[in-house]
Amino acid sequence: MSVEFQDERCARADSTTTVIDPHRWPGVASVPRRWAQGVRSKAARSLFTRAVSRLPLRVEFPDGRIAGQGSGTDSLPRMIIHDADALFARLGSGGLIGFGESYMAGEWDASDLERVLEVFAASVADLVPKSLQSLRAVTVRRQPRRERNTAQNTRSNISRHYDLSNAFFRLFLDETMTYSAGLFTDPETASWEELADAQHRKIDRLLDQAGVGEGTRVLEIGTGWGELAIRAAQRGARVRSVTLSVAQKELADERIKALGLNDRIQVQILDYRSVEGEFDAILSVEMIEAVGYQYWPTYFRKIDELLAPGGTAAIQAITMPHNRMLATRNTYTWIHKYIFPGGLIPSIEAIRHTTERETNLRIRDQFSMGPHYARTLRLWEERFSARFDEARALGFDEVFRRMWKFYLCYSEAGFASGYLGVEQLVFSRPDGPGGPTAPAPAKEH
Known part of the structure; x- marks a missing residue:
């Protein structure tokens, strides 16, 4: 996958290829099977697009479409999506874990990653509609017992x-x-x-x-x-x-x-x-x-x-x-x-x-x-x-x-x-x- 690093503050400014070792990074190397995640992927795409429409961001899709409040200006932090299908498949399957894994895989970048993430952090309580927040207990993954901080672990x-x-x-x-x-x-x-x-x-x-x-x-x-x-x-x-x-x-x-x-x-x-x-x-x-x-x-x-x-x-x-x-x-x-x-x-x-x-x-x-x-x-x-x-x-x-x-x-x-x-x-x-x-x-x- 070819990735252009566009972070103005601290990322590399050249193009490189992200080679993902599946043994070291199994969660990153494997995109959730999109046919099996179709409903969740579509829901994630809808929720994401709806959320960013209210945020001071400029979100750029591979097909040239622009979303977010910054759709008409370059002054706001830019989130550049390289593979929208993969991003939304990961979001639909893993929520915010998938969001981070998608960045690790090079499926999206940012003009200034901290500023993009700060926008999301400032609105974290409202990104998911309140009508859906009650489903959190049954839709998000719980911490595995093997990672609890017992004296053994x-x-x-x-x-x-x-x-x-x-x-x-x-x-x-x-x-x-x-x-x-x-x-x-x-x-x-x-x-x-x-x-x-x-x-x-x-x-x-x-x-x-x-x-x-x-x-x-x-x-x-x-x-x-x-x-x-x-x-x-x-x-x-x-x-x-x-x-x-x-x-x-x-x-x-x-x-x-x-x-x-x-x-x-x-x-x-x-x-x-x-x-x-x-x-x-x-x-x-x-x-x-x-x-x-x-x-x-x-x-x-x-x-x-x-x-x-x-x-x-x-x-x-x-x-x-x-x-x-x-x-x-x-x-x-x-x-x-x-x-x-x-x-x-x-x-x-x-x-x-x-x-x-x-x-x-x-x-x-x-x-x-x-x-x-x-x-x-x-x-x-x-x-x-x-x-x-x-x-x-x-x-x-x-x-x-x-x-x-x-x-x-x-x-x-x-x-x-x-x-x-x-x-x-x-x-x-x-x-x-x-x-x-x-x-x-x-x-x-």
Whole structure:
């Protein structure tokens, strides 16, 4: 299939051929049999055309037909469809999973993929008519039980993403190897050169809020590549950090050893549910999204159990609106299938309800920083696209490039549209020092 990449911001500007390995990408290589999906394909075409007619998009079909509110202008983001039959067959069969797989297969492109996806994200609750939304429970796929984050499954779920290759993640992460939202002085204008400082600013704020200093006993749930543990140890804390990623532990240990902090940091391959001990501060950055909603009570009960009297817990969490979380919590999505199996993004209401029902923890401080994640993701995507030839040398193919680009732009669109947020949440017990029962007002930065 010949595909013209027309993304003005970061995609390739030449024509190429998408060669799809059916063994590696079975869901992408095989278009649903169109004769069997005829009714669903026609319904998908009708719903799609009806939806985009209300959106600020210019949708270009292979036969020259134009749809969307941008049908008479080139100023709006363009979605360029190369194979409409395949796109609608996938939409009819797999919904939004099919939409992402169609992009991976090169059946459609965009003038600016993030802007196109942002338009869809801003209207996600209204894309399907309300009269049909009641059918969601019987028409969408549910998350497979084999991907639930039980103690048996979680390690393989984590490995599918974080053990891809340390060399791969080094291609687009900054020198701190931090894979979460940075905190910029100005997220509208921040450049790549500011990203490392933004990551330190984010980490330092969490450490400050948790009171981490000389002699503090710190537990980190989710090591990443070690930057938070390193920053805490450099303050004089003693850190125990747990992860299920073998690759991340390997690089984290290397970085810790190079800085001479082995005596202050212990990194373990260990499920958070198996941690024992007592800690003055517990920190966890963008790990709750991988827990799975069935295990949120377990996660917070464990934090409450391990937190010393007067201690503080601080987490950074991606969040979504509560009504959308309830509507989609059992849905099997493109992100589950290709990026993060087994997880769910929580809402602030769900976190508050879970902690108040299951634990003695209460939210003491809430700090919102969604625009900062949109900028972080843009910087990652630009660097990823600029350096993907190096990823090819590591064994990553063209379908992977399109998958990862879709993931990064899809995520950026979620934060840019306001559909997703990211919060730093600080917890303490009401009877502890500085532990009010009512949360402080959220700040937006």
